[in-house]
Amino acid sequence: MIEKNVPARISLAPWKESAVWSRRSVLLLFFSGTAFSHAQDEKYCRVCGRRIEAGEPFFAVPDRTEAICARCNQAAPRCRFCKLPTAAQAIHPYSGACPSCEAQLIHCQACGRAILGIRYSFALREGFFCPACKRNRPACFLCGAPVGDDLWRYPDDRVVCGACGERAIFDIDDIARIMEEAGAIVQSSYGLALSTAYVLRVEKLNSASATTRELRDRIFSDRSPLFGKELGLYRRVGTLSEIYLLFGLIPELLYEAAGHEYAHAWQADHNLLDAHPEWVEGFAQWAAAEVLRQKGFTAALERLERRGDSPYGTGYRQMKRLYRGNIRDLLPR
Numbered sequence: 001m002i003e004k005n006v007p008a009r010i011s012l013a014p015w016k017e018s019a020v021w022s023r024r025s026v027l028l029l030f031f032s033g034t035a036f037s038h039a040q041d042e043k044y045c046r047v048c049g050r051r052i053e054a055g056e057p058f059f060a061v062p063d064r065t066e067a068i069c070a071r072c073n074q075a076a077p078r079c080r081f082c083k084l085p086t087a088a089q090a091i092h093p094y095s096g097a098c099p100s101c102e103a104q105l106i107h108c109q110a111c112g113r114a115i116l117g118i119r120y121s122f123a124l125r126e127g128f129f130c131p132a133c134k135r136n137r138p139a140c141f142l143c144g145a146p147v148g149d150d151l152w153r154y155p156d157d158r159v160v161c162g163a164c165g166e167r168a169i170f171d172i173d174d175i176a177r178i179m180e181e182a183g184a185i186v187q188s189s190y191g192l193a194l195s196t197a198y199v200l201r202v203e204k205l206n207s208a209s210a211t212t213r214e215l216r217d218r219i220f221s222d223r224s225p226l227f228g229k230e231l232g233l234y235r236r237v238g239t240l241s242e243i244y245l246l247f248g249l250i251p252e253l254l255y256e257a258a259g260h261e262y263a264h265a266w267q268a269d270h271n272l273l274d275a276h277p278e279w280v281e282g283f284a285q286w287a288a289a290e291v292l293r294q295k296g297f298t299a300a301l302e303r304l305e306r307r308g309d310s311p312y313g314t315g316y317r318q319m320k321r322l323y324r325g326n327i328r329d330l331l332p333r
């Protein structure tokens, strides 16, 4: 069929913005080649690259200056999304998309493939992840996202994604500076000054098993007291006040842990560490949240506020309910 008297310019809704690309078939207009007799109107088939001779019928791709020869329109495979005939080698083997559709798909940050269905996101990580990677790849210790092939393996066997590893802080002096800064923020915001100076210990994660008693007392002669998912720890042994922080954290987690443990040091100074765990941890989370707010770590702050686990999430929410603008609102009576 040759259609005559087609409008000079065809304008369709931008097909790429449609959320239902795959259901919509793209209109291909069949032109008589006679309209293109001048040299500057020479047309080449976008699929096979062959020049379309004068007088030869061809298909015009709407909203594009491209043409497709009749043979390719018949025989070439089509993009799964825009349905345009496309050279077989240009169709992406995984997504079935032509290059321009492939470029607009969302890609998994771990495997690089287009995500065609459900996608996952993580508060501390940019981008999206496919279900297969979430299921099959190890989760980053820091952001929780599936790790890509550029993963980091710390000396304590923690697995960290490439993006977090790039931002992680390993230098002890840097960690000590952040600890001090977080403490200064809590102190100046809420007037929580320490009467006992703490000793900062930067540690690796302890992957060895420990006895229940050791875990309860957190006293190890030569091993780190940090286990599992712990980022930091406060310990008071006699008059010795110690803050432990895990090395290799991303800045927002380091500031969060530092603010949290600083609050515990203040609680210890006031003999409040034996109070109800919801209060002890909720108050420490309250201090950590203030540090994140002042440092502008919005995603980490939102993540902290969303937590529903006991005693951290539940304790924090209780603090939020009690707070009327003065830190005294939060103190046990």
Ligand SMILES: [Zn+2]
Pocket (backbone or CB within 6 Å): 045, 046, 047, 048, 049, 050, 068, 069, 070, 071, 072, 073
């Ligand atoms: Zn062709």
Ligand SMILES: [Zn+2]
Pocket (backbone or CB within 6 Å): 079, 080, 081, 082, 083, 084, 097, 098, 099, 100, 101, 102
């Ligand atoms: Zn396409």
Ligand SMILES: [Zn+2]
Pocket (backbone or CB within 6 Å): 108, 109, 110, 111, 112, 113, 129, 130, 131, 132, 133, 134
């Ligand atoms: Zn993936």
Ligand SMILES: [Zn+2]
Pocket (backbone or CB within 6 Å): 125, 140, 141, 142, 143, 144, 145, 160, 161, 162, 163, 164, 165
């Ligand atoms: Zn990560």
Ligand SMILES: [Zn+2]
Pocket (backbone or CB within 6 Å): 260, 264, 280, 281, 284
């Ligand atoms: Zn705590």
